[in-house]
Every structure is written in C-alpha cells, then in structure tokens.
Amino acid sequence: MATYPEQFIINSDFATLKNDSVAVTATVTVPASVVVGPNGSAEWHQDITAGSKGAALRCRIRSSKFGGRWLAAPQVSFTRNGSQGTYTLVAYVYLLSPGVIRCSVSVYSAYGVNMTTEAGTEVIDFSVSTFIPPFA
Amino acid sequence: MTAIVANAPNFLINSDYPMDKVVFQLSGSRSMDGSTYFSIPHGLPFTPLVDIIWSYTPDFSISYSANAGPAPASVPGYVFDLQLTCDADANLLYFNALGPAAAKMVYYRVFGFQPDDSNASLPSTVSAADSFVINSTYNYAKLFTAGHVSYASGTNVNLVVPHNLGYIPQVQVWRKSSTRTGIIAVSGDDPSGLWQIEITPVSLVMTLSSLNNLSSGTLYYRIYLDK
Numbered sequence A: 001m002a003t004y005p006e007q008f009i010i011n012s013d014f015a016t017l018k019n020d021s022v023a024v025t026a027t028v029t030v031p032a033s034v035v036v037g038p039n040g041s042a043e044w045h046q047d048i049t050a051g052s053k054g055a056a057l058r059c060r061i062r063s064s065k066f067g068g069r070w071l072a073a074p075q076v077s078f079t080r081n082g083s084q085g086t087y088t089l090v091a092y093v094y095l096l097s098p099g100v101i102r103c104s105v106s107v108y109s110a111y112g113v114n115m116t117t118e119a120g121t122e123v124i125d126f127s128v129s130t131f132i133p134p135f136a
Numbered sequence B: 001m002t003a004i005v006a007n008a009p010n011f012l013i014n015s016d017y018p019m020d021k022v023v024f025q026l027s028g029s030r031s032m033d034g035s036t037y038f039s040i041p042h043g044l045p046f047t048p049l050v051d052i053i054w055s056y057t058p059d060f061s062i063s064y065s066a067n068a069g070p071a072p073a074s075v076p077g078y079v080f081d082l083q084l085t086c087d088a089d090a091n092l093l094y095f096n097a098l099g100p101a102a103a104k105m106v107y108y109r110v111f112g113f114q115p116d117d118s119n120a121s122l123p124s125t126v127s128a129a130d131s132f133v134i135n136s137t138y139n140y141a142k143l144f145t146a147g148h149v150s151y152a153s154g155t156n157v158n159l160v161v162p163h164n165l166g167y168i169p170q171v172q173v174w175r176k177s178s179t180r181t182g183i184i185a186v187s188g189d190d191p192s193g194l195w196q197i198e199i200t201p202v203s204l205v206m207t208l209s210s211l212n213n214l215s216s217g218t219l220y221y222r223i224y225l226d227k
Helices: B003-010
Strands: A018-030 A041-049 A056-063 A075-082 A085-097 A100-108 A122-132 B024-032 B037-041 B049-055 B083-088 B092-098 B104-113 B143-151 B154-162 B171-177 B180-183 B186-188 B196-199 B203-214 B217-224
Touching: A018 A041, A018 A100, A041 A122, A056 A075, A056 A085, A056 B171, A085 A122, A100 A122, B024 B037, B024 B092, B049 B083, B049 B171, B049 B180, B083 B104, B092 B104, B143 B154, B154 B217, B171 B196, B171 B203, B186 B196, B203 B217
Parallel strands: A075 B186
Antiparallel strands: A018 A122, A041 A100, A056 A122, A075 A085, A085 A100, B024 B104, B037 B092, B049 B104, B083 B092, B083 B180, B143 B217, B154 B203, B171 B180, B171 B217, B196 B203
16 A cells, blocks of 8 residues: 655654664864874774664764864765875764774775874764664 | 654654655676676665665674775775765666675675655565564654755756754765765765765755866755654
C-alpha cells in the first residue's frame, strides 16, 4: 500500500532513524609548530562513547582558528600555512568500533621535505549525534 | 521562541514536528578500488536526498560516512585510502570511489528522504529487519524545517536560512547541481574551495566562494529541533 509520507507527522509505514546518541562532544587539541616529515601526516584524536554498527552521523565541527564557527558535516577541511606553504588540516568523524566514535584531526603535507605546521595551538570541537539506520 | 518550540527537543517524539521518514533503503556490496564508478536505479518518482554509510566488513563494525574512509592513505597526496560518495538523479544512484586503495570488497548502505518539493505517494519501507518502527528507547529527531534555495551561476554563493532556535541544531544539506543531488558531507573554509555549511544559533548559512565559475544549483536543507 502506498501512502504520502510527508503528509504525516509520524507514519509507521516508513522506517525511521533511531537517534541513540545526541550531541556527544569531543575536543582535540592540535599542537603548535609540529614537524611533519616529507609527504607525511600527523594525527590526533579523541574517542567518544556513541554509535552502533553502521551508525549514521550528524556532526558539527568547529575550530578555534575559524572563529569558533560550527560547520555542519562529518568532515571539515581547513587550509593552513606552514613553513613550506599551505597544507590541509582535516577533521572527521567515523565509527571506530561498535560503541566508539573517533573524532580525528589530521594534517597532511604535500612537500617532499620536513614541514612545520602553524604556530599556535588549535582546538577542534566536535558535536556528534548518531543514528541507527533501518538495516539488519 | 514559544514554549512549545523551546521544549520540543526534550521529547523523544513530538507530534508538533515531523519525524524523519526513510523513504528509500538500499544495501549492497561490490569490489571497489579508487576508480570504481557505477549506478543503480532507485525506482523513486523524484530525486531522493540520500546518505551513505560504508564499511570494509559486512557487519559495519567500522564504518564511514560519505567522502570519508580509512586514513592515512597508503599513498601521499591522498587523505583517505578510499572514500565513497553516493549521488542521485531522477532515476539512478551514482556511486563513486576515490583513493589509492587496491580493490577490496566494500559494503554500503544508502537511505534517503523525500525532498520538500515532492509530494509523491510511496510504498512502505518498513521491513522485518527493523524490529520496531518506533522504539521509546531512542530519540527521534524532530524536523523543524525543510526546504530548498537556489543559486545562480557565478563565483560566490551566500544563502541564509533563519531558524532562530537560540541554539545549534542538527542540520543536513544536499546540493543539486545540474541533474544530480548529493549530500554535502565535507565542509571547509574559503581557501579550501568547499561549501561552508555553517550553523549558528539563529541561522543556517551556506557559502561557497568558488575558485572557478560555479554552475547554478539548489541546496536542500533539513534543520532539526534536536541538538
């Protein structure tokens, strides 16, 4: 039987997303002036208790070097300036194992020599909500 | 803000605000490497707003959102060893894998919502795999507002959708460009050339300062009462 789902506030004919963790927070501090090897990367993370197998994520991420402004996505990318030029800082969220969400921050260098990252520490905050999608 | 709206997030379910209805579900697996690209019909009478979760294991014990994957990559110059996206048009879902990873079995799950500019009749998506449609153990995100805004071609986009909730709510945004619609799973700052999907206590601000001439498109958004 077909129905018009969006004409209903709640409709038991359609699967739902079960929000099992709401706005669980994490903070990762990126040290200042980190030396990254040639074409290398460096990573920092904080794990939080949330998320079941195959969790769907709704995330907000902010950086102290981006005015503390919240960006709504499970992954954000910032351009930073290091000793060799610009480099990328990526913050993203994924399910590390059932019940554990990893909030990870990495910097990547495309330079074939050592690169020193920006001066000043950077604080990355995460706010993560997880959902059980309707799959077996 | 009225008392009803202010207290709505405190309820698992609130009949004043719609609950997410998953109108499309698909799960599958395929051997993929960083050049894999394929499409599957979705059978819906509209372009769905889809999201994807993927894993290298069938139990999804380690899983990733769209555009993300295992890191660091095995080859310099890449962030993730493999990243997977899923876009949709009026007929098909398009899967695109990128990264230096060698071919390996990938398991994926796609689910979708009906966009606000569709009022189609749809078959039920409830299945035996989901024991309870509604289970009071869990919260159900309450949709405060859903809509879409279009932008013209050019180099800069700045679209503001007020919500005035007074706090930072859950938000998801999809971008329709040409015929395809995909979730914006990566946001960033201006030099990155990425969409800035910023959520403040009063508004959703969607910005892109394109490094190249941007084609026209539409952004579909869903703002929830829940934090």
